[in-house]
Amino acid sequence: MGAALFELPSPRALRTLSATILQLNWRQDRYRMKILINGKFVAKEKASVSVYDHGLLYGDGVFEGIRAYNGRVFKLEEHVDRLYDSAKAIALRIPISQKQMCADVVRACKTNGIKNGYVRLVVTRGVGTLGLSPFKCKSPQIIVIADSIRLFPQSVYDRGLNLVTVGTSRNLPEAINPRVKSLNYLNNVLAKIEALNAGADEGLMLNSQGYVAEATGENVFAIRNGALVTPPTWCGALEGITRNCVMDLARESGYTVSEDVVTRYDLYTADEVFLTGTAAEIIAVVELDARKIGNGKPGRITRKLKKTYSEYASENGAPIQ
């Protein structure tokens, strides 16, 4: 009889092997994404809401998109304030305090090892019946997803964005006020479809009177003779947190900034146009409806503001600890 081809590992080697596997699993698990739902962490694959949740059935709920930079959650209180204002506008009572909500966002970032990333904060109306009445929904669902986002490829940031005016007008304030950041984003989704079908990077939305409101997920600014102008919220713009921050930083840098009615003429003839948003950050617009904006390249003031903004964002925010 020859010697056995394979020797069985010794019990000690087996123990070491299983300990290593356990450790690897633990490490993997530690970095596997966890979603915070109603204050409890759930593995991403298991994170779900009921098919009877009115957030799904009717787009009945509110949300925020928040960025983290350099180990801090940027403009956290402002986002949470806006979330509660949106909720109030749709008569949705969020069952936890704003302080708790801020703490949950930080906790979700910490647990998922996020230092630079993007948080989607969602509050749905909760489980109800198949009827419309929100009064049947007793428990709003609070969901915090700490992840990352990239809206446009780097090349679009470098060369500047191609914008097209879409036919879908921004929601009427008397119907669904665009200031409400609700889960019902069909108005914006339809506009985005039109823009992409037209071969553009992004769509410009007008209000029902034909004045510029905003892009499908960003606010819009025009610069002429060194002065910045952006549409007021009553023209159909969301009160963007990036927008407000850019207005403050631009004023601090000595630029004149105003909120005023903007027409497409103002954008066509501007020296520079740019968009602002939490996810998109600041992005230059170099073409609108086949008209070149300025010299067709990202403008000097836009580039300067972008730098100022990213420096400011990397140094300010609620620490993730």
Ligand code: PMP
């Ligand atoms: N307008 C719309 C329709 C948006 O969805 C967003 C993104 N939240 C913005 C503007 C930009 O707002 P913010 O700077 O607060 O992200």
